[in-house]
Amino acid sequence: MYRILEARELAANIYLMVVEAKRIAKRCQPGQFIIVRMDAEGERIPLTICDYDREKGTVTIVFQTVGAGTMKMAELKEGDSFHDFVGPLGCPSEFVNETPQELGKKSILFVAGGVGTAPVYPQVKWLREQGVGADVIVGAKTRDLLILEKEMEAVAANLYVTTDDGSYGRSGMVTQTIQDLVEEGKHYDVCVAIGPMIMMKFVCKMTKELGIPTVVSLNPIMVDGTGMCGACRVTVGGEVKFACVDGPEFDGHQVDFDQAMKRQQMYKTAEGRAVLKLQEGDTHHGGCGQCG
Amino acid sequence: MDVLKKVPVREQEAKVRAANFEEVCLGYNKEEAMEEASRCINCKNAQCVKGCPVAINIPGFIEKVKDGDVEAAYQVISEASALPAVCGRVCPQESQCEGKCIRGIKGEPVSIGKLERFVADWARENGIKPAGAKEKNGKKVAVIGSGPAGLTCAGDLAKMGYDVTIFEALHEAGGVLVYGIPEFRLPKEAVVAKEIENVKSLGVKIETNVVVGKSVTIDELLEEEGFDAVFIGSGAGLPKFMGIPGEQANGVFSANEYLTRSNLMKAFDEESNTPIMRGKKVAVVGGGNVAMDAARTALRLGAEVHIVYRRSEEELPARVEEVHHAKEEGIIFDLLTNPVEILTDENGWVSGMKCVRMELGEPDESGRRRPVVKPDSEFTIEADTVIMSLGTSPNPLISSTTEGLETNKWKCIVADEEYGKTTKEGVYAGGDAVTGAATVILAMGAGKAGAKGIDAYLKER
Numbered sequence: 001m002y003r004i005l006e007a008r009e010l011a012a013n014i015y016l017m018v019v020e021a022k023r024i025a026k027r028c029q030p031g032q033f034i035i036v037r038m039d040a041e042g043e044r045i046p047l048t049i050c051d052y053d054r055e056k057g058t059v060t061i062v063f064q065t066v067g068a069g070t071m072k073m074a075e076l077k078e079g080d081s082f083h084d085f086v087g088p089l090g091c092p093s094e095f096v097n098e099t100p101q102e103l104g105k106k107s108i109l110f111v112a113g114g115v116g117t118a119p120v121y122p123q124v125k126w127l128r129e130q131g132v133g134a135d136v137i138v139g140a141k142t143r144d145l146l147i148l149e150k151e152m153e154a155v156a157a158n159l160y161v162t163t164d165d166g167s168y169g170r171s172g173m174v175t176q177t178i179q180d181l182v183e184e185g186k187h188y189d190v191c192v193a194i195g196p197m198i199m200m201k202f203v204c205k206m207t208k209e210l211g212i213p214t215v216v217s218l219n220p221i222m223v224d225g226t227g228m229c230g231a232c233r234v235t236v237g238g239e240v241k242f243a244c245v246d247g248p249e250f251d252g253h254q255v256d257f258d259q260a261m262k263r264q265q266m267y268k269t270a271e272g273r274a275v276l277k278l279q280e281g282d283t284h285h286g287g288c289g290q291c292g
Numbered sequence: 293m294d295v296l297k298k299v300p301v302r303e304q305e306a307k308v309r310a311a312n313f314e315e316v317c318l319g320y321n322k323e324e325a326m327e328e329a330s331r332c333i334n335c336k337n338a339q340c341v342k343g344c345p346v347a348i349n350i351p352g353f354i355e356k357v358k359d360g361d362v363e364a365a366y367q368v369i370s371e372a373s374a375l376p377a378v379c380g381r382v383c384p385q386e387s388q389c390e391g392k393c394i395r396g397i398k399g400e401p402v403s404i405g406k407l408e409r410f411v412a413d414w415a416r417e418n419g420i421k422p423a424g425a426k427e428k429n430g431k432k433v434a435v436i437g438s439g440p441a442g443l444t445c446a447g448d449l450a451k452m453g454y455d456v457t458i459f460e461a462l463h464e465a466g467g468v469l470v471y472g473i474p475e476f477r478l479p480k481e482a483v484v485a486k487e488i489e490n491v492k493s494l495g496v497k498i499e500t501n502v503v504v505g506k507s508v509t510i511d512e513l514l515e516e517e518g519f520d521a522v523f524i525g526s527g528a529g530l531p532k533f534m535g536i537p538g539e540q541a542n543g544v545f546s547a548n549e550y551l552t553r554s555n556l557m558k559a560f561d562e563e564s565n566t567p568i569m570r571g572k573k574v575a576v577v578g579g580g581n582v583a584m585d586a587a588r589t590a591l592r593l594g595a596e597v598h599i600v601y602r603r604s605e606e607e608l609p610a611r612v613e614e615v616h617h618a619k620e621e622g623i624i625f626d627l628l629t630n631p632v633e634i635l636t637d638e639n640g641w642v643s644g645m646k647c648v649r650m651e652l653g654e655p656d657e658s659g660r661r662r663p664v665v666k667p668d669s670e671f672t673i674e675a676d677t678v679i680m681s682l683g684t685s686p687n688p689l690i691s692s693t694t695e696g697l698e699t700n701k702w703k704c705i706v707a708d709e710e711y712g713k714t715t716k717e718g719v720y721a722g723g724d725a726v727t728g729a730a731t732v733i734l735a736m737g738a739g740k741a742g743a744k745g746i747d748a749y750l751k752e753r
Contacts, residue, residue: 265542
């Protein structure tokens with residue numbers, strides 16, 4: 001069992017939990033993820049690592065409620081436990097293998113969208129610890145859905161917040177901010193974009209035009225997370241890769257996003273059905289379009 | 293009684309079982325087992341034992357069954373095997389012990405597998421446990437993976453007095469016995485969990501949720517966590533795909549994924565939180581035991597199921613019993629057929645599979661006749677789900693994170709057959725991680741060899 005030391009809601013339907021997981025806290029690196037199972041009957045849910053404390057042996061996760069599993073998970077409180085918590089899975093971000101000197105020569109831009117802010121944070125923080133400052137764009141639908149602003153501000157060289165509806169910071173999509181920054185004369189050698197698939201697709205489209213190599217982090221459907229099932233396969237540069245062992249980070253300019261987005265829909269109906277079942281209980285009357 | 297024939301074993305009727313996940317074979321009762329045991333002529337130079345990868349004293353245990361002393365029979369088996377209830381169910385006896393049985397020359401061999409199963413089930417129902425070690429020797433061994441190789445190695449080492457910890461990547465112990473082989477062939481709660489309990493009762497500890505290579509490395513286990521030796525039984529690895537167009541479509545799964553969802557995550561149960569595709573027309577590509585398992589699972593989930601295999605029935609790598617059961621249940625075999633493209637609808641879902649007809653040519657390196665495409669034979673089969681069951685390639689997680697551990701050109705860990713010794717000192721390996729995908733019993737044999745190797749190594753050191 002893996003004890004929850006802290007649990008709070010960051011924004012509507014977005015939750016942060018600090019979990020005791022000594023082995024993972026000791027070894028995890030920016031870019032990696034974990035798989036969690038709430039109870040003995042739970043689904044295996046892959047989640048990004050938002051932070052870790054090697055001395056305390058804790059790992060921080062952030063998740064958004066999207067289905068029955070995460071909705072039930074959101075009800076967990078401090079002092080409760082996860083039945084299973086496994087990791088760190090996937091490969092660390094490539095830059096962790098570079099020296100601070102090499103990294104110092106690079107101008108790095110992070111683009112975070114929505115709950116994707118969580119996995120961006122440990123990367124920016126890690127760079128800060130090496131003495132490397134990076135620019136960060138954080139995009140949210142609206143002000144109330146913006147998360148980890150203060151934390152990010154503390155580790156980023158420059159933080160640019162933008163909201164789709166203009167309720168806070170700049171107005172518009174993250175791609176607009178990228179364009180603005182470049183037009184203002186900013187130069188970037190590399191971009192790391194993490195967020196909804198559709199956001200990453202459009203960021204990559206733009207950075208390709210701008211000639212900025214871009215890394216994305218994919219979160220496809222997964223079962224075991226160790227390479228065994230192949231559910232998470234994605235096409236990158238015409239080759240089939242398993243996001244759990246080859247990724248989750250890939251060259252964004254090589255990723256077949258349209259295919260990846262289609263594959264993410266695979267269990268939408270089944271998952272949606274489970275959500276409805278949970279919300280409506282016995283009163284469920286066929287609104288899911290799947291039953292009677 | 294016809295002494296040339298096996299005492300028939302009771303099974304669930306094909307029509308009934310095709311719609312449930314309960315066990316197909318019901319096994320012998322004591323009376324039937326004693327009758328079958330009486331067919332054994334107790335050969336002096338028993339060939340059956342030579343056919344058994346873990347060398348169970350087969351005539352020895354059968355004699356005890358004949359006498360009605362099932363507990364004694366169980367102790368004879370557990371001297372050699374940690375998982376008799378599993379082996380009695382999933383071993384390919386026809387090509388091992390029973391394949392060598394002298395009775396088989398004139399009639400049917402003694403039903404050794406069903407007798408082993410009876411003894412193990414009886415022992416479980418009557419609370420009989422295997423005999424443990426007399427004293428501990430204080431040496432620590434880490435076993436990676438809790439599948440058949442790992443459990444066997446751990447069980448043997450514990451009996452010798454070692455302090456053994458198994459590290460399992462998934463949330464539940466059992467490896468392929470839990471995620472791969474379906475409930476209707478190998479009940480999880482009733483059989484697998486109990487056999488794992490037996491291994492634990494020998495003093496073996498199991499730590500789940502540890503992915504060796506990620507959560508901890510082998511070098512750390514040896515240098516920081518105080519283990520004196522390591523056995524790697526991490527299993528087969530990454531599922532293979534064909535590399536044909538349309539393979540990333542929604543509705544195409546590896547057999548590993550399909551079976552893991554159903555077996556480990558219990559997706560066959562409507563109450564499960566993990567979803568599974570309940571297709572109407574399912575095509576399973578491949579002809580091995582895993583293909584049969586996937587096909588029979590899909591059938592039970594309500595689909596019309598086709599096995600699509602490029603060679604003929606004779607070459608099917610699956611056990612005869614599995615093919616027979618699959619046919620009885622209504623699986624359709626499209627033999628000498630090979631997929632060339634998976635067709636999709638406008639939303640990216642599988643709508644069919646384009647195939648070609650094959651014919652058999654000259655034998656290839658494997659000795660099987662090579663399938664050759666018949667010219668102009670393209671046709672389309674209807675399907676909404678395709679399950680690829682083409683085997684696996686080794687998982688690089690361990691080999692890529694362990695200094696000095698050599699792999700061969702197929703990326704399998706190099707280990708000798710007799711002792712499972714690898715190129716790294718103190719590290720032994722066996723099972724699918726070494727051989728590539730094989731059977732439960734071969735992995736168990738390798739687990740035994742590894743235990744022998746580790747014992748010899750630590751005694752010498």
